Amino acid sequence: MTAPVTAGSPAAPPSTAHHDRATIQENTLRTDRWWVTPLLTFIGLAAFVVYGLVRAFMNKWYWAGDVHLIAPFYSPCLSQSCVSGSSHILGQPIPRLPDWLSWVSPAMMVLILPGGFRLTCYYYRKSYYRSFWFSPPACAVPDGHKTYSGETRFPLLFQNIHRYFFYGALFVGSVLTYDAFLSLSGKDGGIGLGVGSIILFINAALIWAYTLGCHSCRNIVGGRLKHFSSHPVRYWMWGKVSVLNGKHQQWAWASMVSVVLADAYVMLVASGALTDVRIFN
Amino acid sequence: MSYQGKFRVWRGDHASGELTDFTAEVNEGEVVLDVVHRLQATQAPDLAVRWNCKAGKCGSCSAEINGRPRLLCMTRMNMFTPDQVVTITPMRTFPVIKDLVTDVSFNYVKARELPAFEPPKDLAPGEYRMQQIDVERSQEFRKCIECFLCQNTCHVVRDHDENKPEFSGPRLFIRAAELDMHPLDTRDDRKETAQAEQGLGYCNITKCCTEVCPEHIKITDNAIIPMKERVVDRKYDPITWLGRKIARRDQLSNQP
Numbered sequence: 001m002t003a004p005v006t007a008g009s010p011a012a013p014p015s016t017a018h019h020d021r022a023t024i025q026e027n028t029l030r031t032d033r034w035w036v037t038p039l040l041t042f043i044g045l046a047a048f049v050v051y052g053l054v055r056a057f058m059n060k061w062y063w064a065g066d067v068h069l070i071a072p073f074y075s076p077c078l079s080q081s082c083v084s085g086s087s088h089i090l091g092q093p094i095p096r097l098p099d100w101l102s103w104v105s106p107a108m109m110v111l112i113l114p115g116g117f118r119l120t121c122y123y124y125r126k127s128y129y130r131s132f133w134f135s136p137p138a139c140a141v142p143d144g145h146k147t148y149s150g151e152t153r154f155p156l157l158f159q160n161i162h163r164y165f166f167y168g169a170l171f172v173g174s175v176l177t178y179d180a181f182l183s184l185s186g187k188d189g190g191i192g193l194g195v196g197s198i199i200l201f202i203n204a205a206l207i208w209a210y211t212l213g214c215h216s217c218r219n220i221v222g223g224r225l226k227h228f229s230s231h232p233v234r235y236w237m238w239g240k241v242s243v244l245n246g247k248h249q250q251w252a253w254a255s256m257v258s259v260v261l262a263d264a265y266v267m268l269v270a271s272g273a274l275t276d277v278r279i280f281n
Numbered sequence: 282m283s284y285q286g287k288f289r290v291w292r293g294d295h296a297s298g299e300l301t302d303f304t305a306e307v308n309e310g311e312v313v314l315d316v317v318h319r320l321q322a323t324q325a326p327d328l329a330v331r332w333n334c335k336a337g338k339c340g341s342c343s344a345e346i347n348g349r350p351r352l353l354c355m356t357r358m359n360m361f362t363p364d365q366v367v368t369i370t371p372m373r374t375f376p377v378i379k380d381l382v383t384d385v386s387f388n389y390v391k392a393r394e395l396p397a398f399e400p401p402k403d404l405a406p407g408e409y410r411m412q413q414i415d416v417e418r419s420q421e422f423r424k425c426i427e428c429f430l431c432q433n434t435c436h437v438v439r440d441h442d443e444n445k446p447e448f449s450g451p452r453l454f455i456r457a458a459e460l461d462m463h464p465l466d467t468r469d470d471r472k473e474t475a476q477a478e479q480g481l482g483y484c485n486i487t488k489c490c491t492e493v494c495p496e497h498i499k500i501t502d503n504a505i506i507p508m509k510e511r512v513v514d515r516k517y518d519p520i521t522w523l524g525r526k527i528a529r530r531d532q533l534s535n536q537p
Contacts, residue, residue: 136487246502
């Protein structure tokens with residue numbers, strides 16, 4: 001007779017004998033084009049990283065002063081090396097760096113926040129674990145590694161700092177929103193509106209949709225609670241964040257594309273290659 | 282409309298086995314399990330397959346169809362073109378018993394390791410009172426039919442058998458989340474248990490469990506990630522820790 005096993009008590013370890021499995025020679029029997037999604041993800045993320053690196057090292061064409069447009073990759077411009085007018089209410093608290101560090105652009109000083117936020121984001125983790133690290137490349141397709149420890153140890157244990165980057169992303173979202181309003185200054189004073197302003201507003205809105213739909217945000221606003229009934233306001237907020245969270249992947253891609261397009265637009269205007277189309281003033 | 286479909290079915294046991302070719306009649310409205318039953322009735326009477334309800338609710342007929350973890354009874358034949366070969370294999374992650382039947386006892390062992398529901402000691406059965414908004418999150422996880430397709434597809438154990446002792450898998454993570462979110466569960470150590478005993482950190486949230494769940498439970502978004510965040514609350518977030526100490530109350534425990 002088998003001894004009874006109660007909940008929570010140690011039980012016999014499960015079989016770990018690999019040879020007990022069905023002997024199937026093929027690594028995967030999937031017949032669909034499972035490799036398309038990881039390939040497209042790889043191309044999209046790699047393009048974003050390359051663009052970000054190029055812009056971070058470019059260190060110019062980030063402020064179109066006459067139409068008050070600042071490139072999102074360089075905002076807030078906190079260094080004393082920033083071009084005149086590109087810094088706003090936050091000032092320039094970071095002194096000019098010595099010559100041997102002149103390659104460090106103001107963009108690099110702020111991109112750590114949105115970059116870290118996306119790098120540790122639960123959606124992006126899924127996408128790059130699949131497309132860059134093949135762990136696994138697709139469901140029921142073999143992992144590309146002989147051993148696996150997941151996020152249990154260094155360095156991937158540090159993915160747990162995602163919520164701190166979330167706090168930083170709240171700051172970045174606020175700055176980008178401020179930038180969008182700042183761009184409403186007219187060329188001749190007063191209020192003005194150009195295509196650049198509209199692009200910055202759309203970008204800020206998408207950045208907020210991505211940021212506020214974050215899984216850490218969902219936990220902080222109410223997900224960690226045991227009793228929603230005792231916290232109706234937090235329950236309401238949790239519900240709203242959950243709606244955004246349901247489309248977190250889509251917001252991640254939309255905001256990534258929008259921030260690149262907004263940055264590229266300002267770069268072209270600032271370099272003189274393009275003139276901001278003004279709707280009025 | 283009927284046609285003669287081509288099938289490859291894995292046949293064998295833990296010692297050896299191979300894919301065997303069959304041609305069988307396929308009729309309009311049928312599912313893969315219908316064809317497997319026809320093979321049993323006409324060509325392979327000793328073909329082993331575990332099934333029960335044929336309605337996607339018992340979780341018995343889990344297998345892999347053209348390499349994708351699925352329920353045999355919920356996979357319609359009209360997904361495939363008449364000239365397409367349909368390959369049916371047992372779940373790869375578990376020891377095979379015979380043909381399409383696997384030994385899924387790993388999951389029951391892991392289930393027994395998880396501390397059970399602990400209601401308040403001063404409440405007798407029948408005296409439990411909960412508000413709907415407090416239990417609705419847990420109710421999603423109660424839809425689980427224990428087909429173990431999520432356990433089967435999870436690469437942590439599918440591709441790394443050596444992780445089985447340390448890793449409980451997505452089915453047990455949703456059980457842990459269900460209990461941790463349960464308004465009347467009094468245990469305060471479920472986050473620590475999830476991390477230290479269940480191996481929550483092994484999950485790299487690639488969402489294959491969610492993709493294959495026939496009950497469409499959002500395993501990753503609604504159970505695993507919230508549990509990971511609750512572990513962060515406890516172990517890696519000094520601000521939360523400080524807030525709990527200063528306010529002298531614990532939103533993260535079982536207080537309201």
